[in-house]
Amino acid sequence: MATTAPTPSRVSLYLDLIRWDRPAGTYLLLWPTLSALWIAAQGFPGWHLLFVFALGTLLMRSAGCAVNDVADRDFDKHVKRTAQRPVTSGALSVKAALLFGALLALIAFGLVLTTNTVTIAWSFAALAVSIFYPFTKRFFSMPQAVLGVAFSFGIPMAFAAVQGTVPPVAWALLVGNLFWVLAYDTEYAMVDRDDDLKIGIRTSAITLGRFDVLGVMLFYAAYVAIWAAIGVALGLGVAYFTGLAVAAAIAGWHYTLIRTRTREGCFKAFRLNHWLGFVVFAGVLVDFAVR
Secondary structure, three states, X not given: OOOOOOOOOHHHHHHHHOOOOOOHHHHHHHHHHHHHHHHHHOOOOOHHHHHHHHHHHHHHHHHHHHHHHHHOHHHHOOOOOOOOOHHHHOXXXXXXXXHHHHHHHHHHHHHHOOOOHHHHHHHHHHHHHHHHHHHHHHOOOOHHHHHHHHHHOHHHHHHHHHHOOOOHHHHHHHHHHHHHHHHHHHHHHHHXXXXXXXXXXXXXXXXXXXXXXXXXXXXXXXXXXXXXXXXXXHOOOHHHHHHHHHHHHHHHHHXXXXXXXXXXXXXXXXXXXXXXXXXXXXXXXXXHHOO
């Protein structure tokens, strides 16, 4: 006699919606944000700001997942890897997903309210870019660039929270980080390229075509070069540049994973990318700690 799979609980559906069991996306947001906090404060930024930005990153990434799944629900059903997401499969309604995402964003905004008016003002721009991103796949050939802005907005907000202003160095760090996002999200897009071509989604992997691997490596190089130049300009030390050197080595290892363009290799490169961001943050942390 055939048995049916148990129906997921409401809690498990919401946890699946925000990718609770896949925290890599949160780390990809967290490490550059913390790096910016430490650089802006020239060391430990204090427990209050650390708490605000760490928890805020988790909440906004979770809210972004909810919005993304609602926006992509008609596309995701044609991709094996995403067909069983709660909204796409119909296990969770669009209304429920959006309400939950809005609740998470509201809690994150409550955290921002404990900072200053400059940070609060920039938080609206960050929210707008995050909501806009999922829809760019329909008309923009490089939607990963928009994601790069969204995933880098913690940098100017960190400077705003610490210094009450967003100096040029914050925007330079954002531009550099944008190239890192382009690198790892192009790897992610390479995983689903065949499915995306069938359903008409635009991605950097499709736009770059046979130059996708070269593009990813150039994006990595631009990220490391820009952050290295910023380090020179700020007079940062050996630990900072060691972190960047290790990050460059990790990027080189990723070349061996993606050069044959297998789904497994490209997804592994994407999934482990947060370690690249972590070693850069570790370099920043140690550099200021030993001063």
